[in-house]
Amino acid sequence: MKRFGALLALNDLSFQLRRSEILGIAGPNGAGKSTLLNVCGGSLAPTSGEIILEGERVDGLSPYQMCHRGLGRTFQIPQVFASMSVGENIAVGRMFGGGEADATDIVRFLIDACGLAGRRDERAGKVSLMTRKMIMLAAVLATRPKLVFLDEPLAGLNKDEIQVFMDLISRLRDEMDLTFVVVEHKVRALSLLSDRLMVIHFGRRICLDTPEVVVKDSQVVDVYLGTEFDA
Amino acid sequence: MSGQLQFWSGVAAFAVAGLLVGESYLYHTLILFFIWTIVVVGWDLLLGYVGIFSFAQLVFFAAGAYATGMLSINLDVPSVAALVLGGVTVALLGLLIGLPCLRLRGEYVALFTFAVHLALPSILIQGRSVGTGGSTGLMGIPPMEVFGKTIHTIDKVPWYYLTLAAAAITVYAVYFVIVPGRLGKAFVMLRDSEEFAKSLGVNDYKYKLIAFTLSALMTGIAGGLYGQYLGVVTPKILGNELFLMAMLMLSIGGLGRFPGVILGAFIITVGNEILRDAGQLRLLALGVCVVLAILLVPNGIIHLRERGWGHAMRWWKA
Numbered sequence: 001m002k003r004f005g006a007l008l009a010l011n012d013l014s015f016q017l018r019r020s021e022i023l024g025i026a027g028p029n030g031a032g033k034s035t036l037l038n039v040c041g042g043s044l045a046p047t048s049g050e051i052i053l054e055g056e057r058v059d060g061l062s063p064y065q066m067c068h069r070g071l072g073r074t075f076q077i078p079q080v081f082a083s084m085s086v087g088e089n090i091a092v093g094r095m096f097g098g099g100e101a102d103a104t105d106i107v108r109f110l111i112d113a114c115g116l117a118g119r120r121d122e123r124a125g126k127v128s129l130m131t132r133k134m135i136m137l138a139a140v141l142a143t144r145p146k147l148v149f150l151d152e153p154l155a156g157l158n159k160d161e162i163q164v165f166m167d168l169i170s171r172l173r174d175e176m177d178l179t180f181v182v183v184e185h186k187v188r189a190l191s192l193l194s195d196r197l198m199v200i201h202f203g204r205r206i207c208l209d210t211p212e213v214v215v216k217d218s219q220v221v222d223v224y225l226g227t228e229f230d231a
Numbered sequence: 232m233s234g235q236l237q238f239w240s241g242v243a244a245f246a247v248a249g250l251l252v253g254e255s256y257l258y259h260t261l262i263l264f265f266i267w268t269i270v271v272v273g274w275d276l277l278l279g280y281v282g283i284f285s286f287a288q289l290v291f292f293a294a295g296a297y298a299t300g301m302l303s304i305n306l307d308v309p310s311v312a313a314l315v316l317g318g319v320t321v322a323l324l325g326l327l328i329g330l331p332c333l334r335l336r337g338e339y340v341a342l343f344t345f346a347v348h349l350a351l352p353s354i355l356i357q358g359r360s361v362g363t364g365g366s367t368g369l370m371g372i373p374p375m376e377v378f379g380k381t382i383h384t385i386d387k388v389p390w391y392y393l394t395l396a397a398a399a400i401t402v403y404a405v406y407f408v409i410v411p412g413r414l415g416k417a418f419v420m421l422r423d424s425e426e427f428a429k430s431l432g433v434n435d436y437k438y439k440l441i442a443f444t445l446s447a448l449m450t451g452i453a454g455g456l457y458g459q460y461l462g463v464v465t466p467k468i469l470g471n472e473l474f475l476m477a478m479l480m481l482s483i484g485g486l487g488r489f490p491g492v493i494l495g496a497f498i499i500t501v502g503n504e505i506l507r508d509a510g511q512l513r514l515l516a517l518g519v520c521v522v523l524a525i526l527l528v529p530n531g532i533i534h535l536r537e538r539g540w541g542h543a544m545r546w547w548k549a
Binding site: 041042043062063064072073075080081082083084088092096097098136139140143 | 419422424426427434435487
């Protein structure tokens with residue numbers, strides 16, 4: 001639960017994640033999606049309740065500690081270190097992320113996987129939106145997280161870019177054995193990407209199931225999707 | 232020319248110049264330049280690399296001069312030990328001032344640290360009982376003694392090489408050890424995007440406190456040298472003139488890139504001496520320079536090369 005004064009931003013919201021799944025989270029504006037992400041990323045401490053990662057409580061830790069416990073996150077407004085090169089942006093993720101030293105070169109792998117090989121030496125402040133998102137994702141993954149929260153990763157991308165990004169997430173999930181939680185407004189794309197979908201409204205969970213079931217749920221249609229399913 | 236090469240040729244040029252200058256007044260100007268170099272480099276570390284708007288840098292400078300002077304005058308600590316202990320005291324002060332800044336956002340850090348700057352002269356004036364000397368300050372700070380030799384204010388050549396060495400060590404440590412290393416990476420990450428840096432595992436409190444402490448240490452030692460060189464320090468060290476000068480060095484030189492602020496320090500210390508005859512008008516001229524620098528070279532001359540220069544040339548031809 002997260003309370004801001006009289007406002008209950010998250011109310012008895014609880015859910016469990018399965019290893020290596022992609023969980024989509026959707027909901028109307030003001031539903032509490034961002035608050036949920038900030039609580040899970042350590043930017044906000046929950047007023048009550050627990051976050052348990054592999055049997056250990058991690059709620060209330062600060063963001064850098066969350067990172068060291070294996071919780072990664074990206075931001076709605078893509079963040080990069082503008083004065084560093086693209087390659088450095090990803091290298092510092094490994095440097096400070098506290099992940100174990102790896103035999104395979106994780107930085108090189110991520111640069112290739114995220115399509116950044118040709119841009120390694122470019123200044124990160126001067127690249128396109130899609131590239132910024134790729135840099136941010138690769139840097140987070142370089143910290144070797146177990147679980148990654150993505151905050152509206154598809155916002156502002158065109159149709160082709162959305163496809164590229166979704167394929168990449170699925171591929172990285174398989175190859176790096178990652179669990180993803182994706183907060184997103186683009187429900188059609190989200191339901192294609194996710195194994196399960198959760199819809200929240202006024203800080204409460206109103207539905208959590210496979211995408212096929214969720215998009216037909218009468219309450220979900222009522223509060224969020226409208227009578228005709230259209231992302 | 233690579234940074235290292237620039238650095239070593241600069242140090243070599245000044246070392247040779249020290250043999251040729253021969254005029255006391257010119258030595259004095261360059262000694263002040265070396266001391267100010269340490270101050271602006273410490274400031275650049277905090278403001279240019281970590282992005283912390285600290286305006287307490289002259290507090291560290293004054294505290295260094297006072298701590299060193301008070302240790303030798305009141306407690307008879309030998310001069311070199313007093314300089315080192317003074318620096319350590321100021322480093323602790325930096326840690327103390329850094330602590331509340333951890334909870335503050337950018338512009339509030341500026342307000343808080345500037346408030347400390349404004350409060351310090353009154354504290355120094357009221358502090359006669361603890362040995363600050365009140366409004367007349369500390370007179371007769373014992374001169375530096377190295378290897379049993381006393382270096383007085385009039386011994387310009389030894390002071391020249393001493394301060395050159397101190398400045399060179401500081402510049403090297405900051406731009407060629409700290410900045411390219413792990414610390415520097417964390418600093419730049421916090422500057423470019425604090426939220427993202429934290430989410431990638433950077434312990435923001437730790438690195439900000441390290442930055443405050445290191446910056447205060449250097450600036451404190453610069454202040455200690457300043458006091459020992461001149462033999463006198465008064466609360467006027469926190470006056471508008473030195474503050475404006477330091478601001479100008481940063482804004483003309485350019486932050487976050489070697490040798491930006493050092494060029495700024497050179498231009499301003501030399502320029503200030505040229506304007507010496509202008510008397511009261513000098514402060515006004517300095518103020519006008521700050522405004523012009525911000526308007527004409529918003530990122531300092533060090534960044535002219537990449538952007539402003541081409542722009543200026545096109546403008547010239549058109």
